[in-house]
Amino acid sequence: MDLERENRKIQAYLPNTGRMDEFLIPGNTFFLVPQQSGHLRYRVIGTLYQNNHVFLDTMKMNHIFKNLVRSNILAEFSNALSIQSEISFLDSRFDFLIVDYQNQQNLVEVKSCTLCHNQVAMFPDAPTARGRKHLLTLEQAATNGYRVHVYYLVTNYSASTFLPNLHTDPAYGEIFLNCRKINFKVVKLHFTDPVTLAAEKSEEIRIRDIDFRQNSFNKGSYLLLLQNDGDISIKIGALGWRNFPAGYYVYVGSALHSLQARLKRHSRHDKRKHWHIDYITPNPMRILRTWTIRRQDRIEE
Numbered sequence: 168m169d170l171e172r173e174n175r176k177i178q179a180y181l182p183n184t185g186r187m188d189e190f191l192i193p194g195n196t197f198f199l200v201p202q203q204s205g206h207l208r209y210r211v212i213g214t215l216y217q218n219n220h221v222f223l224d225t226m227k228m229n230h231i232f233k234n235l236v237r238s239n240i241l242a243e244f245s246n247a248l249s250i251q252s253e254i255s256f257l258d259s260r261f262d263f264l265i266v267d268y269q270n271q272q273n274l275v276e277v278k279s280c281t282l283c284h285n286q287v288a289m290f291p292d293a294p295t296a297r298g299r300k301h302l303l304t305l306e307q308a309a310t311n312g313y314r315v316h317v318y319y320l321v322t323n324y325s326a327s328t329f330l331p332n333l334h335t336d337p338a339y340g341e342i343f344l345n346c347r348k349i350n351f352k353v354v355k356l357h358f359t360d361p362v363t364l365a366a367e368k369s370e371e372i373r374i375r376d377i378d379f380r381q382n383s384f385n386k387g388s389y390l391l392l393l394q395n396d397g398d399i400s401i402k403i404g405a406l407g408w409r410n411f412p413a414g415y416y417v418y419v420g421s422a423l424h425s426l427q428a429r430l431k432r433h434s435r436h437d438k439r440k441h442w443h444i445d446y447i448t449p450n451p452m453r454i455l456r457t458w459t460i461r462r463q464d465r466i467e468e
Contacts, residue, residue: 168211170197179209182226185281185292190214190221198361213361216283220358222322225279229262231356231364232277232318236265240369241354243316244273256313259304274308275316276301280353282332283323288353288372289332290319291339302342302349309348321355321372329353330375333383333461340379385426387461391418391433391444393452403446416452418444421467430457 168191170177179199190197199209212224229252239245246268254264254274263275282292291298305315319329331340343351357368393416400410420442422429432438433448440446448454460466 168197170199177209178207179211180205180207181211181223183211183223183279183281184225187223187281187292189216189282189284190223200362213358216323217285217325219283219323219325220361221281221283222356222358222361222364223281225281228279228320229277231366232263232275232320235354235366235369236263238366240366241352243267243350243352256308256311257304259301261301261305272313273316274305274313275318276305278317278319280319280321280329281323283321283326286325286327287375288319288321288323288326288329288355289335290329291332291336294336295339298336299339299342302339302346305349306346314350315348316350316352319351319353321353322358324355324357324368326353326355326372328373328375331379333379334387334459337383337385337461340383344376344379344383382462384461384463386423386463387426387459388419388421388465388467389426389430389460390458391420391448391454392416392456392458393418393448394455395452399451401446401451403443404440406443411447411452415455418448419467420444421465423463423465426459426461430459 168179168181170179196215197211198213200212202208202210213220213222233250235241236244236247236250244265248266248268251264254261261274262277265273265275267273278290280288280290282289309315331343333340351374353372353374354369355372357365359365395411395413397413400408402408434454436449438445
């Protein structure tokens with residue numbers, strides 16, 4: 168990623184595959200450490216969000232989880248007999264196989280959760296076909312005698328509750344709710360500075376599945392980010408001619424019957440012009456990004 172320090176441009180390796188829309192904005196603070204290998208000199212390890220440290224080095228999360236187990240911080244794995252990394256089952260690989268004091272074999276998948284806004288942590292922050300597959304395969308593993316677990320490690324300590332991210336990946340949330348055999352746990356981690364974890368302060372937080380059930384419908388509000396490459400003048404139905412300077416625009420709308428169908432309509436060229444937005448999308452303005460907010464009530468205003 169491209170960063171700036173004291174008017175000097177810096178390129179750093181970001182070991183996180185999420186979208187991180189809430190972090191990647193001008194002026195936000197990131198923390199770096201030197202890298203000994205690779206073509207970039209620095210590695211991004213964290214950032215600040217709503218006055219909290221957020222650890223971003225997802226490649227360290229399995230190491231952190233293993234230390235939590237070995238330190239007997241996770242109650243259900245206290246006094247575990249063994250912990251083994253990278254376990255294959257069917258056509259998937261899972262992070263750990265833990266044998267507990269009852270000689271029960273536990274398959275564990277660890278997920279790093281960096282998205283946390285106003286004390287609500289959400290996963291995933293981008294659609295994840297791999298994540299959906301992992302849940303379905305763990306359900307199968309449970310029928311083969313394994314005890315199966317998914318641990319979401321939230322790296323923003325301000326989190327007080329957790330919600331499957333119905334806005335970004337509703338299919339993941341649906342599978343989450345329908346997986347009856349998986350033991351889901353959400354643990355928030357306390358980083359006292361960008362790299363120091365106070366492991367003893369790790370704390371389990373509540374999963375708000377009822378909020379997901381109440382709002383996981385194909386309805387809600389949305390935002391379209393539009394790009395206009397040049398100054399244009401367009402006749403917008405009864406509004407008449409309107410001038411649009413070159414630049415970026417955000418359109419806010421609601422669809423309380425079929426959200427996905429409405430979004431697809433905005434991208435179609437062959438459509439009857441019904442709303443004002445139909446006159447400018449997808450031509451001459453291009454839709455760069457779409458954000459959806461799934462809920463039963465209209466919040467467009």
